[in-house]
Amino acid sequence: MDTAARAREIVVRLRALYPDPEPALVHSNAYELLVATVLAAQCTDARVNTVTPEFFRRWPDPASLARADVAQVEDVVHSTGFFRQKAKNLVAAAKLMAERHGGGVPDSMATLTTLPGVARKTANIVLSNALGKNEGIAVDTHVRRLAFRLGLTVSTNPIIIEKDMMLLLSQEDWGIVNHLLVLHGRAVCKARKPRCDFCVLGDICPRLGL
DNA sequence: ATCCCGAGGG
DNA sequence: CCCTCTGGAT
Numbered sequence A: 001m002d003t004a005a006r007a008r009e010i011v012v013r014l015r016a017l018y019p020d021p022e023p024a025l026v027h028s029n030a031y032e033l034l035v036a037t038v039l040a041a042q043c044t045d046a047r048v049n050t051v052t053p054e055f056f057r058r059w060p061d062p063a064s065l066a067r068a069d070v071a072q073v074e075d076v077v078h079s080t081g082f083f084r085q086k087a088k089n090l091v092a093a094a095k096l097m098a099e100r101h102g103g104g105v106p107d108s109m110a111t112l113t114t115l116p117g118v119a120r121k122t123a124n125i126v127l128s129n130a131l132g133k134n135e136g137i138a139v140d141t142h143v144r145r146l147a148f149r150l151g152l153t154v155s156t157n158p159i160i161i162e163k164d165m166m167l168l169l170s171q172e173d174w175g176i177v178n179h180l181l182v183l184h185g186r187a188v189c190k191a192r193k194p195r196c197d198f199c200v201l202g203d204i205c206p207r208l209g210l
Numbered sequence B: 001a002t003c004c005c006g007a008g009g010g
Numbered sequence C: 001c002c003c004t005c006t007g008g009a010t
Helices: A002-019 A030-039 A044-058 A062-065 A070-080 A083-100 A120-130 A141-149 A158-168 A169-189
Strands: none
Touching: A002 A083, A002 A141, A002 A158, A002 A169, A030 A044, A030 A062, A030 A083, A044 A070, A062 A083, A070 A083, A120 A158, A120 A169, A141 A158
16 A cells, blocks of 8 residues: 555544544634634643633634733733743734734634744644635644654655655545544554554554554 | 634643 | 644844
8 A cells, every 4th residue: 555545544444433533622703713722832732722711702703912011911821831922922913913913813724823823833723623724734743753753755744744744645535634633643643652463554654564 | 934813731 | 851733034
């Protein structure tokens, strides 16, 4: 089985294992998903979900966040780590959206990545989950680890991994593959003690001899 | 390559 | 104690 066939088979098996993969970050619109995804940098989604209810209540849209006191935002997002950067970036991004994007979330990779604190990973999450667009594949710590272990790439560079995976998968799967690999990365193919004995991909994983 | 940064697990 | 968690900017 060549690499592309293996990649497609991985998606098929993980779809069966995780029937209805949903974004674990609680949100109700593109703005909320953008905020939650920025906060998710080097932080568990579970922790992000503990701070976003208050965040969205106090700053329900880009306009209100643009007028927010950065110190108060720092206070709310403190427990997610990198809190100074995240608060500063979110308020600056909100000001850009309020002043230059009609108060809404930009709907293209090129424009989203002009926002401070937003690069390809965050933009891909917002585009595929809130805006219905598959412009690329979101490569986070889980996708990077699993893509490498599964032999879908020989690189550890997220940009190259994304390109490799885009060539291996059809565009309709670009959004879902992130959720599938994240779910499997959390439950089975964990960073520290991967449970290879439980893995449905064992027979097509280079790690187990292939 | 390094920095930003808190919290939980082993 | 060290590693990891849906990264991004310098």
